[in-house]
Amino acid sequence: MLFSAITEGRILRYEPASGNVTEFRKHTNRTNGLAFAPEGALYGCQESSRRVIHFADDGSSATTAFLLDGRYHNQPNNLAIDLQGRIWFSDPWSELRASGPQIFAALEHASVLRLELDSFRKLWSIRRMTYDTVAPRAVALSPDDSTLYVAETDNSPFGRRELRAYPILPDNTLGPHTVLHTFGRDYRGEHRGIEGMCTDSEGNIVACAGWRKSGPGPLVCVFSPGGAIIESHRVPFDQPVNCAFGDADLGSLYVTTAGGELYRVRNCGRQGRVLPTAKSSRSAQ
Amino acid sequence: MLELDRVTPAFARLVSADAPLDRIYHGLSFGEGPLWNRRDGTFLWVDIVGDTIHRWKPGVGAEVFIRPSNKANGLTFDKEGRLCVAGWASRSVWRVEPDGSVTTLASHYQGKRINSPNDIVVRSDGSIYFTDSPGALYNVGMAAEDLQQYLDFQGVFRISPDGARLDAVIADTVYPNGLAFTPDESVLYVNDTRLGEIRAYDMRPDGSCGPKRLFHKLAGSEPGIADGMKVDREGNVYCTGPGGIHVIGSDGELLGRIRIPDHCTNMAWGDPDWRSLYITTYSSVFRTRVNVPGVPVW
Numbered sequence: 001m002l003f004s005a006i007t008e009g010r011i012l013r014y015e016p017a018s019g020n021v022t023e024f025r026k027h028t029n030r031t032n033g034l035a036f037a038p039e040g041a042l043y044g045c046q047e048s049s050r051r052v053i054h055f056a057d058d059g060s061s062a063t064t065a066f067l068l069d070g071r072y073h074n075q076p077n078n079l080a081i082d083l084q085g086r087i088w089f090s091d092p093w094s095e096l097r098a099s100g101p102q103i104f105a106a107l108e109h110a111s112v113l114r115l116e117l118d119s120f121r122k123l124w125s126i127r128r129m130t131y132d133t134v135a136p137r138a139v140a141l142s143p144d145d146s147t148l149y150v151a152e153t154d155n156s157p158f159g160r161r162e163l164r165a166y167p168i169l170p171d172n173t174l175g176p177h178t179v180l181h182t183f184g185r186d187y188r189g190e191h192r193g194i195e196g197m198c199t200d201s202e203g204n205i206v207a208c209a210g211w212r213k214s215g216p217g218p219l220v221c222v223f224s225p226g227g228a229i230i231e232s233h234r235v236p237f238d239q240p241v242n243c244a245f246g247d248a249d250l251g252s253l254y255v256t257t258a259g260g261e262l263y264r265v266r267n268c269g270r271q272g273r274v275l276p277t278a279k280s281s282r283s284a285q
Numbered sequence: 286m287l288e289l290d291r292v293t294p295a296f297a298r299l300v301s302a303d304a305p306l307d308r309i310y311h312g313l314s315f316g317e318g319p320l321w322n323r324r325d326g327t328f329l330w331v332d333i334v335g336d337t338i339h340r341w342k343p344g345v346g347a348e349v350f351i352r353p354s355n356k357a358n359g360l361t362f363d364k365e366g367r368l369c370v371a372g373w374a375s376r377s378v379w380r381v382e383p384d385g386s387v388t389t390l391a392s393h394y395q396g397k398r399i400n401s402p403n404d405i406v407v408r409s410d411g412s413i414y415f416t417d418s419p420g421a422l423y424n425v426g427m428a429a430e431d432l433q434q435y436l437d438f439q440g441v442f443r444i445s446p447d448g449a450r451l452d453a454v455i456a457d458t459v460y461p462n463g464l465a466f467t468p469d470e471s472v473l474y475v476n477d478t479r480l481g482e483i484r485a486y487d488m489r490p491d492g493s494c495g496p497k498r499l500f501h502k503l504a505g506s507e508p509g510i511a512d513g514m515k516v517d518r519e520g521n522v523y524c525t526g527p528g529g530i531h532v533i534g535s536d537g538e539l540l541g542r543i544r545i546p547d548h549c550t551n552m553a554w555g556d557p558d559w560r561s562l563y564i565t566t567y568s569s570v571f572r573t574r575v576n577v578p579g580v581p582v583w
Contacts, residue, residue, distance in 0.1 A: 072425055
């Protein structure tokens with residue numbers, strides 16, 4: 001199980017058999033969300049460098065496309081890769097300064113973008129997918145790639161925090177979204193919205209949300225594809241950040257926290273999605 | 286006319302307010318690497334983001350010299366007059382031979398790829414010193430092909446005169462950037478962008494560097510950072526910083542500032558008397574005149 005220690009600029013690797021945690025990558029410049037493509041290539045959202053990068057097996061790393069219609073996009077936060085290998089990523093604004101001279105302004109929108117590889121020319125390009133988001137954060141895909149789930153998460157006072165489902169249309173655009181869930185507020189403040197999520201083998205959405213300072217507290221919730229809350233668990237740590245299924249049977253749920261911890265729920269009753277092909281002998285120069 | 290901030294009376298002897306500030310080029314994405322060529326009377330500089338080395342001849346004009354440049358950054362000449370390049374995105378130091386071919390002088394240290402060479406200077410014994418900040422691995426718009434940082438330090442390297450050895454002479458900087466020797470080459474100044482300071486390192490006979498001394502801490506609230514740095518023949522240090530170019534005496538005290546109307550990235554001495562200061566900014570190249578000539582480039 002790989003997970004990001006974002007502010008430390010590292011990706012760590014937990015090995016279930018031994019329980020050991022080792023350093024998988026260092027100098028990652030605030031890489032946040034990680035995902036494997038169907039053929040096994042690892043990609044990450046390098047927030048401080050405003051790009052999605054590929055971590056090759058030989059230890060090198062290379063950028064994908066970073067321009068949307070000629071402009072540098074914002075700071076990618078989280079990603080999901082579909083069966084065709086297209087990378088859907090959230091591109092919110094960030095209060096944190098990106099690396100280097102501040103000569104490239106942020107986009108005037110914060111959207112979900114999609115990276116597509118022209119495999120013949122070996123060139124990535126970026127397409128804008130959402131036109132109605134202001135704080136996209138977590139992204140996930142239904143197992144059949146027919147629905148994109150987006151968490152709009154602005155935890156500032158009266159910010160919008162909701163889980164949305166966008167139908168992916170045959171013409172490669174998104175249809176109007178359905179709001180599956182909205183997060184409230186009480187006298188202690190906003191209920192923290194979804195920071196990270198994934199889908200299980202049945203297409204349910206497993207989401208990390210909440211915090212101790214308001215509402216029902218830190219939660220891991222399971223939503224049906226239609227938005228019904230079918231499970232909700234208060235977790236014994238503050239601010240769960242992201243989650244993924246793991247272990248040999250994909251029957252354990254791993255959860256990262258804002259405090260830098262990695263938790264595991266064994267035999268959680270759900271199962272992760274199996275990548276369509278095993279990790280291939282992808283060559284890297 | 287120059288806009289000056291005088292901090293001490295000594296500043297007036299170095300820089301005059303009635304000196305011109307001529308903009309000789311504009312339209313760059315990120316100007317850097319200024320270098321005067323005493324052999325043919327031309328001035329070179331780079332546009333890192335624009336991936337070009339430009340050349341300009343007084344009275345004639347500008348042309349593209351090398352493009353693409355693999356995002357070249359700092360430039361200098363060796364003692365034979367060959368152009369030596371701090372190869373930012375190539376992650377190497379490379380040299381242009383008389384026949385136009387390119388030779389790589391440094392790319393790996395102890396088997397690991399170096400970060401991204403930033404600025405470069407040649408000492409009188411022919412050794413080459415360069416700063417190895419990691420900007421091309423992280424900075425937006427300046428990406429190298431391989432973005433992985435392999436070294437666990439960001440330091441200063443020395444290439445031996447025969448080119449056979451690459452030594453890390455400084456390893457305690459965070460983001461080393463500009464570097465320059467005192468006129469007698471007994472001290473190497475290195476600035477650190479992240480720390481906003483200039484350090485002095487005493488040179489040892491074997492070309493290695495002694496322990497760091499804090500030479501000067503940059504101050505000011507205006508935009509601008511420690512980036513390019515050069516030394517004049519009296520040992521005064523010219524360093525980019527908030528508001529423009531900070532002129533610092535050899536004792537480490539700020540003498541004054543030359544205000545530059547754009548974000549200043551580097552400067553170079555030039556013209557036959559070495560009394561012109563060519564200044565690169567994000568978008569432009571400026572030229573002004575000073576009263577004390579600079580340390581010449583080979």
